[in-house]
Amino acid sequence: MPEQEAAEQYGTPAREVGEFLRRRRAQIAQRWADESLFRTVFTVSRDEAVESGLAVVEALAAVADGGRVQDSDAAGFDVVRERLARMGASRSRAGLSTARVSTEVDALRPPAEDLLVADLPDAPERVVRDCVTTLTVLMGTLRLVVLETVLSEGQELIERQRLQLLEVATPVIELWDGVVAVPLIGTLDSARSQVVMESLLEAIVDQRARFAILDITGVPTVDSLVAQHLMKTVAAARLMGAECVVSGIRPAIAQTIVHLGLDLGTVVTRASLADALAYALRESDTGRASAGPGGSGRP
Amino acid sequence: METSTGVGADLPIRSDTDLMWVRQHVRQAAAQLGFGLVAQTKLVTAASELARNTLVHGGGGRMESAPLGQGRARGLRLSFHDEGPGIPDPERALTDGYTSGGGLGMGLGGARRLVHEFSIDSAPGRGTTVTVVSWAAAPPRPREES
Numbered sequence: 001m002p003e004q005e006a007a008e009q010y011g012t013p014a015r016e017v018g019e020f021l022r023r024r025r026a027q028i029a030q031r032w033a034d035e036s037l038f039r040t041v042f043t044v045s046r047d048e049a050v051e052s053g054l055a056v057v058e059a060l061a062a063v064a065d066g067g068r069v070q071d072s073d074a075a076g077f078d079v080v081r082e083r084l085a086r087m088g089a090s091r092s093r094a095g096l097s098t099a100r101v102s103t104e105v106d107a108l109r110p111p112a113e114d115l116l117v118a119d120l121p122d123a124p125e126r127v128v129r130d131c132v133t134t135l136t137v138l139m140g141t142l143r144l145v146v147l148e149t150v151l152s153e154g155q156e157l158i159e160r161q162r163l164q165l166l167e168v169a170t171p172v173i174e175l176w177d178g179v180v181a182v183p184l185i186g187t188l189d190s191a192r193s194q195v196v197m198e199s200l201l202e203a204i205v206d207q208r209a210r211f212a213i214l215d216i217t218g219v220p221t222v223d224s225l226v227a228q229h230l231m232k233t234v235a236a237a238r239l240m241g242a243e244c245v246v247s248g249i250r251p252a253i254a255q256t257i258v259h260l261g262l263d264l265g266t267v268v269t270r271a272s273l274a275d276a277l278a279y280a281l282r283e284s285d286t287g288r289a290s291a292g293p294g295g296s297g298r299p
Numbered sequence: 300m301e302t303s304t305g306v307g308a309d310l311p312i313r314s315d316t317d318l319m320w321v322r323q324h325v326r327q328a329a330a331q332l333g334f335g336l337v338a339q340t341k342l343v344t345a346a347s348e349l350a351r352n353t354l355v356h357g358g359g360g361r362m363e364s365a366p367l368g369q370g371r372a373r374g375l376r377l378s379f380h381d382e383g384p385g386i387p388d389p390e391r392a393l394t395d396g397y398t399s400g401g402g403l404g405m406g407l408g409g410a411r412r413l414v415h416e417f418s419i420d421s422a423p424g425r426g427t428t429v430t431v432v433s434w435a436a437a438p439p440r441p442r443e444e445s
Contacts (some may be wrong), residue, residue: 068303068307187313187319187322192317214409220322220326220343221322221343221344221347222338222344223347223348223351223406223409223442224405224406224409225347225351251337252337252339252340253340254340255337256337256340256341256344256413259341259409260344260348260405260409260410260412260414261395261405261408261409261412261414262405262409262415
């Protein structure tokens with residue numbers, strides 16, 4: 001059968017697609033440079049877009065050679081993963097939804113398919129069909145890779161913002177000469193309390209503070225773990241030679257602490273930040289008076 | 300589902316973030332049922348303790364909440380369930396200062412003092428279910444008994 005004979009001169013569809021991609025890489029890259037994904041990312045020069053397109057085509061060819069056209073973890077993608085991530089991120093930053101980015105990646109498929117069909121004029125229909133299917137699968141995998149990178153970019157952003165929030169939410173303020181304060185806002189979990197403790201201890205050293213005020217007005221729930229974190233922070237500050245005052249204890253919190261059975265007896269507490277500051281100033285005055293003259297500070 | 304009617308819920312407890320959701324849900328549900336600020340704070344704190352136990356000792360689980368009504372009294376029932384190792388001696392675990400981890404040992408006993416009704420169902424290998432009930436005003440129990 002002549003068709004059978006003709007089919008035998010072709011390799012597996014994946015190999016054919018790989019060879020095609022390599023043979024026509026320049027043309028594919030040129031066509032892709034005009035598609036919205038490349039055109040909008042590389043606005044400065046078209047050459048850049050073509051060069052990026054070439055890199056992606058070569059990566060696809062490598063994946064096709066490996067025969068794993070469905071595998072988004074195929075080694076061939078590693079070379080362009082970072083490039084694709086940058087492109088995807090650039091599109092997301094431009095305000096495109098993930099679905100739109102996906103559509104843009106999908107728009108790269110038709111030009112490549114047209115070239116593939118044109119490249120196999122004499123091949124039997126079955127071979128052409130297999131090759132087109134393989135290319136379609138391969139382009140689908142590319143789409144998956146791009147979406148994965150876009151989504152992981154989002155995850156990284158969330159993680160980065162979470163860390164930023166940790167830092168932002170725990171400022172240490174110098175209230176007075178030798179008095180520092182941390183207004184705590186939000187949930188005091190282990191990670192937060194670690195950051196609070198570190199920045200507070202640093203501030204105690206930097207400002208040569210004798211008093212540190214932890215204000216919990218903005219902490220909605222004080223349970224035994226939060227109390228434990230507070231007491232650890234107080235103990236650490238004490239070791240550094242600073243006396244800690246916990247302020248901002250609202251009536252509801254006070255009742256809850258009592259019912260919970262927590263013993264904050266070792267900690268100086270005050271209802272408001274103002275009370276805590278007044279306490280610190282009074283104590284530092286009496287301390288200075290008993291230490292005799294020579295204390296440098298405010299009158 | 301509207302959040303305004305979301306007093307009844309089944310929330311997972313798998314991470315610290317879930318604890319935050321539990322606290323937020325309990326606070327909102329209690330506020331909707333007319334709990335005062337002190338009662339809200341107590342119940343949220345109890346839920347926080349129990350949810351953390353579920354996470355830390357039970358290896359994760361879930362919390363179910365359901366509104367209760369008895370006459371004009373409004374209450375909230377919270378059940379914390381895990382399939383962890385269970386508590387061999389629940390009475391001892393309720394003793395203040397008793398801890399199997401690095402905590403203060405006030406969680407379970409403290410939570411019991413913060414709510415109106417408290418029951419614990421646990422045995423080694425069977426997991427643990429702690430159910431608590433709080434009422435918006437004083438518990439309607441006296442009326443029930445008379």
